[in-house]
Amino acid sequence: AQDVKDDLEEVLYSAEEIQTRIDELAAEIDRDYADKDVLIVGVLKGAVMVMADLSRALKSHVSMDWMAVSSYGSGTKSSGVVRILKDLDADLMNRHVLIVEDIIDSGLTLSWLKANLESRGPASVEICTLLRKPEAAKVEIDVKYVGMDIPNKFVVGYGLDFAEKYRNLDCIGILAPHVYE
Ligand code: PRP
Ligand code: MN
Ligand code: MG
Numbered sequence: 001a002q003d004v005k006d007d008l009e010e011v012l013y014s015a016e017e018i019q020t021r022i023d024e025l026a027a028e029i030d031r032d033y034a035d036k037d038v039l040i041v042g043v044l045k046g047a048v049m050v051m052a053d054l055s056r057a058l059k060s061h062v063s064m065d066w067m068a069v070s071s072y073g074s075g076t077k078s079s080g081v082v083r084i085l086k087d088l089d090a091d092l093m094n095r096h097v098l099i100v101e102d103i104i105d106s107g108l109t110l111s112w113l114k115a116n117l118e119s120r121g122p123a124s125v126e127i128c129t130l131l132r133k134p135e136a137a138k139v140e141i142d143v144k145y146v147g148m149d150i151p152n153k154f155v156v157g158y159g160l161d162f163a164e165k166y167r168n169l170d171c172i173g174i175l176a177p178h179v180y181e
Contacts, residue, residue, distance in 0.1 A: 004166060008157075008173035012150060015170040018130070018158060019053060021147045025128060026057035028145060029098065033060060036096045036123075041088065043113065044068035045167065046102035049159035050130045054100060065090045071109045082112045092120040102159045103131040106138040114141065131155065131172070154180070 005011075013021075029038075040062050042051035055064060068086035097117055104110055110127060117125050128145035135152040156162050157169030162180060 004169055005171075005173070007166070007176055007179045008169075009176040011171050011173045012155060013148065013158075013172045015158075018147075018172065019057075022050070022053050022130070023057050025145050025147060026054055026059075029054075029128065030059050032144075033096065033098075037061065037063070038096045038098050039063045039065060039090055039092070040098045040100050041117070042066050042100045043102075043109070044086065046159045046161065047100050048167075050102050050128075051100050054128070063090065067113070069109060069113060082109055092117060092122040095122050097122045097125045099125065099127045101127065101129040103133070103155070104129045104141065104143065105133050105136050107141045108138060110143075111139045111141050130158075131160075 038060070040051065040055060042048065042064065044066050045068070051064065055062060065088045066086065067084070067088050069082050069084055071082050099110065099113060099117065101110060104127075110129070114125055114127060126144040127141065129143060130147035132143065132146050132149050133152050134149050153174045154162065155172055156166035156175045157172045159167050160172065161167045162175055166175070
């Protein structure tokens, strides 16, 4: 089989660089939630790697739950249509909720999701995203924890897919245009 990394135009962040930033975010979260029980909510499927590494970098007790929403379909452009494919198991009443995402692109998914979770009676709802594309923002969202701001290019790896592929890359890279053109 071909090496997955051959489809990258450029590696933006190596596995080691990602882990270093995740460890820093975890330290901030540990500090901010020192006296609170937090429920971390991973947004399937992209946030699986961030959840796995962030949760293990946290020193405090956390509960973990998952939601599946989809906004992209199989293309490279955000459609703005958010669907719940799997809802949370947890009751959010009086809980401190931290949504964990791989990327904020247009912001449409998270602005919808944050409002949806806020309507369920939680004590607080904050957002942690590994990546954010400031140039692609279509809505303003208040994000408490951001790993890295990146250019407006199509990135894959470390959970991020193109047509369900490349999620298993240990690094984050820019997809070579020949792959999708
Ligand atoms: C991707 C990504 C974010 C969202 C960001 O998920 O993982 O959840 O899009 O885009 P936005 O800010 O423009 O809304 P996707 O819908 O592709 O589902 P997936 O996580 O299963 O890949
Ligand atoms: Mn996603
Ligand atoms: Mg996707």
